[in-house]
Amino acid sequence: MEKEKTDKKDHILDVAEKVFSELGYDGASTRLISGEANVNMAMLNYYFGSKEGLFIAIFERKINSFKTLLQNINEDETMSSWDKLSLCVDKYVDRVVLNSYFHKLVNREVSLSKHSEINDTITNIIMTNILEFKKVIQDGVNNGSFFEGADTELCVATIFGTKNFIINTPQLASRLFEKDILSAAYLENEINERTKIYMKRLLKSYLVTNNDQTNP
């Protein structure tokens, strides 16, 4: 029973994560979520206390995987700046693709201006990753291995922005790519590798190969 309870809670969290990512926090009613999960509405409150509690539980479940993925790479003294950045991109794209619902959900919620505890929590979690990328690039610029005129901040914006475009607006991406991005198979099999290759080539040409800056 203990096992089954966890399974049920996990099932609810899976469903809620998807519904929230598709309709937004406000747009997803507890009735719909419980209906999609085939559980009684009261179970949401029984397990998670409230709608917000359910929302927070989704994050707490994922929080471990967010912890120190990039930090360990960044602390490695033996790697070059480019190898660090390259590896960070690989790892990050992998994780985003694997948790696309979650990342979509996170990005929509954090784009809202309403101040709440959960909003701050999310912001801090994302910022950890953002600043980790910033550090890798900044270090590379400082130690001379990257183009000294590089715009570090906007470079980070490109990394997160490119990924967000694909994950957050799959309808647009699907029509741009003329493929069904929403299909998990295509996302994991094709887009994943393709994005990695592209992102690294893009960053390398800007940060490393970039040596003529005649006219911007």
Add this chain to the structure above:
Amino acid sequence: MEKEKTDKKDHILDVAEKVFSELGYDGASTRLISGEANVNMAMLNYYFGSKEGLFIAIFERKINSFKTLLQNINEDETMSSWDKLSLCVDKYVDRVVLNSYFHKLVNREVSLSKHSEINDTITNIIMTNILEFKKVIQDGVNNGSFFEGADTELCVATIFGTKNFIINTPQLASRLFEKDILSAAYLENEINERTKIYMKRLLKSYLVTNNDQTNP
């Protein structure tokens, strides 16, 4: 009187655009919007028929500026592919910065999965711009002025994604830049030009200067 009526409707649209962009469609109640605009709640329905009508009216007001900004550039036979792309980036960044609330609103709404007429309308409007950028780049690749191995689609994702990151999640961008991105002044004076310069340098190094592709 006729004049003042238009002004009042315009005022409501201004306020609604901002509130929607901050709280999302579902999160923004008609009571709050009318309160912020200092008009009676019933006026929203009187003028715009419904909440959705108000939402649509926001788009109809902006729709003209969306029409053929990029198309004219693209059709110009005398310009090089790079000059076209460069000009498109300039024009697009300008417009986004000038209508940051609107673009934030658009991007959040289009990321929702709920099918509606307005959602389709918005998607088509955005796609016009997206495909215009795609065409510029694709033409450049085809006529040999851009790197033949370029990932056209992801390149477009970068252009829109980078801009979206700044506009959609200004809290994150503010902490990344260590400046207040939400401040309209900073956005228009600094970020605007800086983004143009960065974006063009990034694209140029990837599309034009890119000639070594040893390891991705």
Add this chain to the structure above:
DNA sequence: CAAAATTAATCAAACGATTGATTAATAAAA
């Protein structure tokens, strides 16, 4: 012109529907 009729704009109050949440009763498990 001035009085009457019509239209447009605005308001407070209330509507039915839906929201997240809670209850009290029951079923299952320990």
Add this chain to the structure above:
DNA sequence: TTTTATTAATCAATCGTTTGATTAATTTTG
């Protein structure tokens, strides 16, 4: 039996919307 899990019914609050009345402006009429 005691605890845990689950249910249907119900709660107050809020949602978008509508109403009927009132005021302001415009047009028509005498």
